[in-house]
Amino acid sequence: MNHLLSIEKRNAVLNRMSVLLEQERANIKAINQQDMGNYSGEDLAMEKRLLVDDAKIDGMILSMQQLASQEDPVGQIRFDFTHENGMKVTNKTAAFGTIMIIYESRPDVTVEAGGIAFKSGNKILLKGGKESLLSNLKIVSLWHQALEENEIDTNWVEYLNYNRAETQAFLEKPTQKIDLIVPRGGEQLIEFTKKHATCPVIVSGRGNNFVYVNQEADLKKALDIIINGKTTNIGVCNALDKVLIDTKLPNWQVFATELVAELKKYNVEILGDTAFANATQVPTIENEEIWYEEFLNYKIVIGIVNSDEEAIEKINKYCGGHSASIITQNDAVAQEFMENVDSAAVYQNASTRFTDGGQFGLGGELAISTDKLHQRGPIGLQHLVTNKWYVYGDGQIR
Structure with a gap:
C-alpha cells in the first residue's frame, strides 16, 4: 500500500525531474533517434x-x-456542514490511488501526464506504445532516479512493457488495484481500453471539430481561424475538420472561393457538400458518413447551411463533442450557439486549437475528455482527484 506522499515530497520529485531532464537532454535525444530509426x-x-x-x-x-509550483490538488475542502447534532461534516478532494495511462507514440506523455497524475497524489502505471519504447524507458529511469534520491519507493512510477495480448489480460484481470485508466491516442486504442477495462476510463483525444461561419462573420477572422485550425498541427484532437457556412452570408460564394484558394496554398484536400462543391468546383463528398470522421490529416469538409439552427443541429449530430467555434460579430447569436452546441469547449471568434490545458490556464493537462463524467474538456491537476467525506463526532448515534 502506497500512503499519500506529502506535497513537499511530491514537489521535490518534480523539481528533481526537471533538473535530470536538462542533464540528460543529449542522451534522451540520441535514444529517441533510435526509436525514430526503428x-x-x-x-x-x-x-x-x-x-x-x-x-x-x-x-x-x-x-x-x-x-x-502549483498548489496541492489533494485535501481541498469542497463542502462544509455542521449537523444539528454537532457533527462536523467536510468533503475534501482525495487522490484516486493508482492511475494507468495507456498511450501511443508520445514520449512527452511519460513526463507530462505522469507528472500531473503524480502531483495529484497517485501511483502511476504507464503503458506506452512499442514505437517509443526506448525513449519511454529512458524517461522512466529518470523518474526512478528522482524518486530514489528523495527516498521514495520507485514503484510510484511503473512502466508496463506489455504487448497487446498482455495489456488486454492486465485490463481484464489487473494484478494490482487500479482506480482509473486514461487512454491517450486514436479511436482504436480508446475502444480497446473501454472494451476490456474493469475500472472507470476517461475517454480522451477524439476531435472532429467544427467552425460555423455565421451571416454576421468578420471574414478576415473566419479565414484566419479556419487556416489556423486546419493547418498548424494536423495530428492533434483540437485540429479543425469541418466548416459550415451560412447561406445568408452576403456573397457567400465569393468567400467560399477565397477560402478554397487559401486552403490550397497549404495543400489541404478539400471536399464539399453539393452546394459548396457547385460553387467552388471542389470534389463532392461521397456520402454523409464523412461528416463523422476525424481526419488527422490535410483534409477538410465544407458545407452550407440555411440557418443557425441547422448549423447547431448538424454539429450536434456529427461532431465528436470536443470543440466548436462560431464566427460572428453578433454576441446574442454566438451565445445562443454556444449554449446549444453539445461540445466540451465552445468558442466565439477563436480557433479550436486553444482547447488545451496549458492554453486554458490549467498549467497542463492529463487528457481532453469528451465524456461528461466526471470532468469535461481539458483535465488538469485540479480535476484529477476524487473526493472523500470526513465526519467528526463525539459519540453521536442515529
Whole structure:
C-alpha cells in the first residue's frame, strides 16, 4: 500500500525531474533517434508525435517546473456542514490511488501526464506504445532516479512493457488495484481500453471539430481561424475538420472561393457538400458518413447551411463533442450557439486549437475528455482527484 506522499515530497520529485531532464537532454535525444530509426514511418501524425527534439524537452522541463509550483490538488475542502447534532461534516478532494495511462507514440506523455497524475497524489502505471519504447524507458529511469534520491519507493512510477495480448489480460484481470485508466491516442486504442477495462476510463483525444461561419462573420477572422485550425498541427484532437457556412452570408460564394484558394496554398484536400462543391468546383463528398470522421490529416469538409439552427443541429449530430467555434460579430447569436452546441469547449471568434490545458490556464493537462463524467474538456491537476467525506463526532448515534 502506497500512503499519500506529502506535497513537499511530491514537489521535490518534480523539481528533481526537471533538473535530470536538462542533464540528460543529449542522451534522451540520441535514444529517441533510435526509436525514430526503428519506426516504419507510414503514419505522418504518429511520427510527429514520436520525435523528441529540444523544443519538446523544453516543454517537458517547463511542465515539471509548473507542476511543482502549483498548489496541492489533494485535501481541498469542497463542502462544509455542521449537523444539528454537532457533527462536523467536510468533503475534501482525495487522490484516486493508482492511475494507468495507456498511450501511443508520445514520449512527452511519460513526463507530462505522469507528472500531473503524480502531483495529484497517485501511483502511476504507464503503458506506452512499442514505437517509443526506448525513449519511454529512458524517461522512466529518470523518474526512478528522482524518486530514489528523495527516498521514495520507485514503484510510484511503473512502466508496463506489455504487448497487446498482455495489456488486454492486465485490463481484464489487473494484478494490482487500479482506480482509473486514461487512454491517450486514436479511436482504436480508446475502444480497446473501454472494451476490456474493469475500472472507470476517461475517454480522451477524439476531435472532429467544427467552425460555423455565421451571416454576421468578420471574414478576415473566419479565414484566419479556419487556416489556423486546419493547418498548424494536423495530428492533434483540437485540429479543425469541418466548416459550415451560412447561406445568408452576403456573397457567400465569393468567400467560399477565397477560402478554397487559401486552403490550397497549404495543400489541404478539400471536399464539399453539393452546394459548396457547385460553387467552388471542389470534389463532392461521397456520402454523409464523412461528416463523422476525424481526419488527422490535410483534409477538410465544407458545407452550407440555411440557418443557425441547422448549423447547431448538424454539429450536434456529427461532431465528436470536443470543440466548436462560431464566427460572428453578433454576441446574442454566438451565445445562443454556444449554449446549444453539445461540445466540451465552445468558442466565439477563436480557433479550436486553444482547447488545451496549458492554453486554458490549467498549467497542463492529463487528457481532453469528451465524456461528461466526471470532468469535461481539458483535465488538469485540479480535476484529477476524487473526493472523500470526513465526519467528526463525539459519540453521536442515529
